Amino acid sequence: MSNADEQTGPAVTGSVAHRVPDLGALELLLAVARLGSLGGAARELGITQPAASSRIRSMERQLGVALVDRSPRGSRLTDAGALVTDWARRIVEAAEAFDVGAQALRDRRDSRLRVAASMTIAEYLLPGWLLALRAQRPDTAVSLHAGNSAAVAERLLSDEADLGFVEGLSVPAGLDSAVIAHDRLIVVTAPGHAWARRRRSLAAEELASTPLILREKGSGTRQVLDAALGGLARPLIELSSTTAVKAAVVSGAGPAVLSELAVGEELAMRRLVSVPVEGVALARDLRAVWPTGHRPTGPARDLLSLTRG
Amino acid sequence: MSNADEQTGPAVTGSVAHRVPDLGALELLLAVARLGSLGGAARELGITQPAASSRIRSMERQLGVALVDRSPRGSRLTDAGALVTDWARRIVEAAEAFDVGAQALRDRRDSRLRVAASMTIAEYLLPGWLLALRAQRPDTAVSLHAGNSAAVAERLLSDEADLGFVEGLSVPAGLDSAVIAHDRLIVVTAPGHAWARRRRSLAAEELASTPLILREKGSGTRQVLDAALGGLARPLIELSSTTAVKAAVVSGAGPAVLSELAVGEELAMRRLVSVPVEGVALARDLRAVWPTGHRPTGPARDLLSLTRG
DNA sequence: GTTGCTCATAAACCCAGCTTATGCCGCCAT
DNA sequence: ATGGCGGCATAAGCTGGGTTTATGAGCAAC
Numbered sequence: 001m002s003n004a005d006e007q008t009g010p011a012v013t014g015s016v017a018h019r020v021p022d023l024g025a026l027e028l029l030l031a032v033a034r035l036g037s038l039g040g041a042a043r044e045l046g047i048t049q050p051a052a053s054s055r056i057r058s059m060e061r062q063l064g065v066a067l068v069d070r071s072p073r074g075s076r077l078t079d080a081g082a083l084v085t086d087w088a089r090r091i092v093e094a095a096e097a098f099d100v101g102a103q104a105l106r107d108r109r110d111s112r113l114r115v116a117a118s119m120t121i122a123e124y125l126l127p128g129w130l131l132a133l134r135a136q137r138p139d140t141a142v143s144l145h146a147g148n149s150a151a152v153a154e155r156l157l158s159d160e161a162d163l164g165f166v167e168g169l170s171v172p173a174g175l176d177s178a179v180i181a182h183d184r185l186i187v188v189t190a191p192g193h194a195w196a197r198r199r200r201s202l203a204a205e206e207l208a209s210t211p212l213i214l215r216e217k218g219s220g221t222r223q224v225l226d227a228a229l230g231g232l233a234r235p236l237i238e239l240s241s242t243t244a245v246k247a248a249v250v251s252g253a254g255p256a257v258l259s260e261l262a263v264g265e266e267l268a269m270r271r272l273v274s275v276p277v278e279g280v281a282l283a284r285d286l287r288a289v290w291p292t293g294h295r296p297t298g299p300a301r302d303l304l305s306l307t308r309g
Numbered sequence: 310m311s312n313a314d315e316q317t318g319p320a321v322t323g324s325v326a327h328r329v330p331d332l333g334a335l336e337l338l339l340a341v342a343r344l345g346s347l348g349g350a351a352r353e354l355g356i357t358q359p360a361a362s363s364r365i366r367s368m369e370r371q372l373g374v375a376l377v378d379r380s381p382r383g384s385r386l387t388d389a390g391a392l393v394t395d396w397a398r399r400i401v402e403a404a405e406a407f408d409v410g411a412q413a414l415r416d417r418r419d420s421r422l423r424v425a426a427s428m429t430i431a432e433y434l435l436p437g438w439l440l441a442l443r444a445q446r447p448d449t450a451v452s453l454h455a456g457n458s459a460a461v462a463e464r465l466l467s468d469e470a471d472l473g474f475v476e477g478l479s480v481p482a483g484l485d486s487a488v489i490a491h492d493r494l495i496v497v498t499a500p501g502h503a504w505a506r507r508r509r510s511l512a513a514e515e516l517a518s519t520p521l522i523l524r525e526k527g528s529g530t531r532q533v534l535d536a537a538l539g540g541l542a543r544p545l546i547e548l549s550s551t552t553a554v555k556a557a558v559v560s561g562a563g564p565a566v567l568s569e570l571a572v573g574e575e576l577a578m579r580r581l582v583s584v585p586v587e588g589v590a591l592a593r594d595l596r597a598v599w600p601t602g603h604r605p606t607g608p609a610r611d612l613l614s615l616t617r618g
Numbered sequence: 619g620t621t622g623c624t625c626a627t628a629a630a631c632c633c634a635g636c637t638t639a640t641g642c643c644g645c646c647a648t
Numbered sequence: 649a650t651g652g653c654g655g656c657a658t659a660a661g662c663t664g665g666g667t668t669t670a671t672g673a674g675c676a677a678c
Contacts, residue, residue, distance in 0.1 A: 015354050017333035019412075020404045024326035024666090038625065045324050051667055053625060058665080064415040072624050072675045080414045083455050086432045087407040089552065090574075094400040095329045101396050103328075105389045106373040123395045128578045146392050181579060191617070243398065264577020265399075268570070269437045270490060308500070333635090348655060360636055362656060367634085381644045381655055 021059045023095055026088040028055055029067065033085045037074045097127035104130060104144035111143035113299035116161035118168075120220070121286060122146040124261045125181075125307075126165070132306045133299075140299045148220075156291050163300040164289040165307075167259075168220060169227075176295075177287040180307045184260045185224055185282035187275040188267070190252040201278040204229065211236035213248045213256040225257050228280045233257075246272070257282070330368045332404055335397040337364055338376065342394045346383045406436035413439060413453035420452035422608035425470035427477075429529070430595060431455040433570045434490075434616075435474070441615045442608075449608045457529075465600050472609040473598040474616075476568075477529060478536075485604075486596040489616045494533055494591035496584040497572055498564040510587040513538065520545035522557045522565040534566050537589045542566075555581070566591070 031041035042052035060067050067081035153172035155161035171177045189195045208229045215222045216238045225233050236254045239245050242262050249256045266272040288304050290296050296304050340350035351361035369376050376390035462481035464470040480486045498504045517538045524531045525547050534542050545563045548554050551571050558565045575581040597613050599605050605613050
């Protein structure tokens with residue numbers, strides 16, 4: 001009760017935006033870490049040195065932690081500052097992916113490369129590819145449309161797109177394709193779930209007989225799973241987005257089957273655990289596609305070669 | 310030459326912060342997506358409806374994309390809006406991890422749980438654990454210090470910390486421990502590297518005879534690698550941070566050996582590719598540690614149980 | 619000493635985002 | 649039909665955080 005300025009919600013709940021420095025400040029911090037000087041970082045970002053100084057200072061005040069050791073001949077990160085900078089880098093990287101994706105979403109007539117992609121690929125893979133493409137060919141303007149396989153095929157065939165990406169079992173008619181990667185559906189649980197401690201693989205029938213958290217019928221993921229199990233997947237709940245499914249699994253509601261792409265980050269952070277399965281064909285190809293005979297050239301070729309390495 | 314406001318750098322280079330909506334706007338967008346109404350989202354975030362309306366509108370103007378379909382009885386995301394929202398969610402999640410980590414870094418005397426952790430664990434794993442802990446026990450104040458194994462041990466033994474986390478081959482004297490996860494060093498290359506296409510495992514001597522991008526001698530990762538290879542690791546370059554090593558590998562400079570934790574996200578996004586190796590012991594345990602005899606209780610026990618699931 | 623780098627402080631300015639106050643539209647229950 | 653309610657948009661006015669310019673002070677190398 002010593003604090004009076006708290007009327008809504010319990011404890012520290014509330015928008016995180018007021019507790020996290022804005023992107024400009026985080027970017028500035030990364031520049032300071034890299035260049036070893038406030039003024040240098042300021043120059044790189046096109047602001048003046050006092051602006052940088054004040055911004056770092058207000059960030060330290062906001063966080064309640066000293067981030068940089070200033071000296072008359074440069075600035076170095078404190079130990080806490082190094083850790084904060086690492087966490088900040090993840091935010092900025094996510095922002096870069098957002099940026100390059102959002103730029104591609106904007107309909108521009110001058111696009112030199114028009115891409116059509118399935119939702120999953122557009123969401124998880126494409127931003128990384130576009131960043132790599134921008135690094136190689138900085139002035140390639142890209143436009144992006146996301147949709148299901150049929151929509152991708154339609155855009156390609158009506159010459160509204162130069163290159164497409166689809167995931168799934170079959171290639172739409174009229175298109176040539178190249179496999180660029182493999183995706184697997186994997187069984188995931190919260191780290192606390194009994195399956196998380198298994199050492200032996202799960203048998204197919206065990207998976208089929210256990211109620212799972214699933215996407216609604218008709219979703220791509222659900223189709224592949226049902227096909228692999230023979231139409232038997234038993235729902236514990238059905239949810240309408242991959243995000244909702246992930247949240248339910250993390251909260252311990254039960255196991256789910258999701259694309260490796262969708263849960264890669266959660267697995268890396270150990271928020272989810274993957275359970276080995278045997279005897280079920282849960283692999284599917286990710287393919288680049290283009291109209292039959294029209295081999296990608298120019299920017300499309302550049303992007304294609306990036307996706308395959 | 311049609312643009313006059315361009316004096317430094319080529320093309321669209323420059324701080325991403327001006328091209329990406331700020332965290333508050335992204336959080337608002339997520340709330341709109343979840344609640345299906347601008348006003349509802351505004352209420353949840355504690356602002357007025359016109360503020361939300363104006364903010365979404367200016368975000369749409371900034372991105373040049375319509376995000377929300379407004380109707381007199383609610384708002385739904387457009388297709389592009391759904392994609393943008395997915396990308397935005399990654400930024401906000403990174404910001405939440407930043408927030409919970411930064412709060413723990415602040416030295417607070419009233420902390421009910423004092424944690425000491427190695428850098429790698431503090432950077433990659435701890436924010437997730439702290440978020441889970443906050444979800445379970447919202448009013449547990451946590452403080453965090455990061456350092457090497459010896460520093461962690463010292464803080465525990467001098468009763469400046471209640472629970473520690475270390476990675477490495479041995480447990481410091483005077484501490485009890487529990488293995489909470491396993492980490493492996495893995496060989497990674499850019500997707501374009503020759504090794505990325507290998508199907509057969511790499512032999513130990515092949516790894517030892519190839520120049521690698523390495524952390525400097527004395528780093529934990531380097532020690533484990535040298536031990537596993539018998540002190541033979543041959544440097545192509547030596548860099549002083551994991552981040553720098555990753556950047557070098559992504560840019561195609563050569564292969565490196567890094568902790569699975571450090572590259573998990575890059576692998577998921579296919580920015581890096583892992584190369585299987587055989588005959589080399591690159592595994593190490595991640596351990597929770599505490600002073601011998603003093604089994605963790607209270608908040609420390611809560612956190613410990615989260616880390617093991 | 620002088621030059622050149624570093625960072626800090628102070629004062630003035632500007633704009634993004636906020637609130638309050640209003641209006642319009644469509645649905646639903648009376 | 650006719651309120652009433654919930655949803656969104658517009659307009660006007662305020663505030664504060666981040667910016668710039670201008671200046672000062674510490675330390676190093678010449």
